[in-house]
Amino acid sequence: QQQVKQSPQSLIVQKGGISIINCAYENTAFDYFPWYQQFPGKGPALLIAIRPDVSEKKEGRFTISFNKSAKQFSLHIMDSQPGDSATYFCAASGGTSYGKLTFGQGTILTVHP
């Protein structure tokens, strides 16, 4: 019940295209859903996060869409750039977890110039 499933495992997009990464969760107590970006040899960097009281949150080229009834959320990267090439992780926390993050398996995004 603690799992977060992420897809696809890898994604190749052309420069200027839209990158979409999906996650699904099982634990209905989760109420905080961040996305992290990680470059090789670096720690994950918080990109954007959402709580279930809204269905969408946008920050610059990055948008999270959230579907509470389906227990799914997704990251959309508009106008994808080669510099966006990285591994993206969705995560979730909530209930009595005191911020303990449960991560998805990660998506390796490659943006071709």
Place this chain on the structure above:
Amino acid sequence: DAGVTQSPTHLIKTRGQQVTLRCSPKSGHDTVSWYQQALGQGPQFIFQYYEEEERQRGNFPDRFSGHQFPNYSSELNVNALLLGDSALYLCASSPLGGMNTEAFFGQGTRLTVV
């Protein structure tokens, strides 16, 4: 603000040895969590420290232990190292007791066990 800092950045140890990793949280943060990230995987929660005590723990053996100091910095200790302990160890800090607030990660310590 230096953010979350971890030391050392890289470490090579021999099977059976013990290792200590260190973490200084972001200024104003009082909660420190440790994660293990195997190659090609998402980070896995090891444990969390708040008010100098281990508040919750993931599915890791007792060989993994930790400590939090009064200045909120933290250490992760691993005893009797196994080859499978080779991974990137990440420290994350949060404010306000970590109650589902933002968690910021350090750059990690790459541990290689040979």
